[in-house]
Amino acid sequence: MKKRNKEIIRKSLISLVMILIVIGSLFPIYWLLLTSVQPRDELMISPPNFYTAQPTLQYWQFTFRESIPEFINSLVVAFFATLIAIMAGATSGYAFARYGIGGKSLPFWILSLKFFPPVVAIVPYFLMMRTLRLIDTQTAVIITHLIITVPFAVWMIKGFIQEVPRELEEAAMIDGCTQLGVIRIITLPLIAPGLVVTSLFCFIWSWNDFMFALILTRSKAMTIPVAIAGMREAHGLMWGEVSATAALGTIPIIILAIFLQKYLVRGLSLGSIK
């Protein structure tokens, strides 16, 4: 009995510590949101206000008025970078998982490209896009984002397909299904959650990218991260407006991540942990 009490006290203490850590780690996000709704005369005052009695939506209205083009650019870029990655991932992932094409080295070469550093690519990409007259277009950003999304998608989808038991496909074949029919009826439904997870991750990587979009866009095709970084320079004192835009760029991603919950670690560790 005494031992059990001790155990309960220990667990409560640990829980308490963890709750404090959670509060601390969410504090910067709270502060960003707070800054985005504080009336102007409460912004950046000393000492700071830790809450606001009269929240205002004026900065959010500003953001919805001014940042819509950038928001749409980010959406379009992330959508196509994801779509192409999923198509590439599904086809070659299937070939890797089922036919063992390219042996071990080709899939691992593709995996290693996940770490291809954007900074190495920015000089050649910039010069190439300049020659192709693609600077400041969504196309240029989509093409460069493929280096972020495609290797990840191929590797993840290969893993998901490998989890579908081969026997299931073979049984369907014996029952008279065609190869394509097997993929449609057996494989695709089983890997559907994996495809969704992979898409969400690709979308997040592309959405959060800053460096490619920074060197390849000027105004027309500017994405949200570039807009946020630029607002800092152009509007030194517009804390509320910048905060609202930053929050608008961040909150959808956090919501997507909540859907990913179960698969978050698997994706972040590139499938090394299931």
Next chain:
Amino acid sequence: MTVRNRALLLVLPTVIVLASIVIFPMIFSLSVSVQAYDIRIPEHPFIGIKNWINLLKNPDFLNAVSVTVTMIVTELFFELGLGLVLALLLLQLPVFRGILQPILLIPMMVMPVVVGYMGRLIFEVRSGPINYFLNLLGMEGLEWHASPDLALVTILILRIWRWTPFVMATLLAGLLSLPQEPYQSAQVDGANTWQIFTRLTLPMLKPIITLVVVMRTLEVLQTFDIMYVLTMGGPGNRTTTLSLYTYLIGFRYWDIGQAAAAAWFIMIPLSILVTFFVKLMQNEGGEIEKAK
């Protein structure tokens, strides 16, 4: 069509896309790195490895190397330490864990540009909450990212905030995958908690710790966004990492040839690490199964 041909047909488009966005630009980048490439001038004379040599003689470049190495060492130390402590704490809370872990992972999803901007808000000298707390504790407010001594510290704090959850989650998954039998026999043998941790848990966790170390190092080597927003490498060059340095000489001072060469000083150590990473993944069979 034979099976092999069909498989080839499925893989080919991906390989072509990747080759054209990776291999061709790499060759292009190598060739630019041996030219005096100024974008405003149409002629780009060949100058051999002069760009490479100049970098090695340039104190700003050497400073960028040292900033990057400092960041790698500091981040690994704190992120692994804190991440391991958090993972061990979560391990004690089997029920609560399911809610806590996703919340703790939220900082990882914040876009790096916004992390830099958040730093601007919370470390603000006059009205930031951090200095307010310091004042409450009876300390003077600090200049944080505006101070030559603390700028790098400020960036490290933000980066540790963003990345420790990743280390925590990966190590926790590793801890959950450890077999239970060795623990039972250790208890029978009367080992204490510390002995169990150092002689059992840590050695068994080693593959996953190595994986985390490599992945984190690879990421720090490329770090760019937070500095761009918060300090632009300053004050002076105190927070100029290799990536930022490459960007600045290429796209601020338009010395594209020099930037291409600088990028290769990131590419070379990175390739070695990636090779090592791939070896690790191959040894693990590409996966470490989590025990149910």
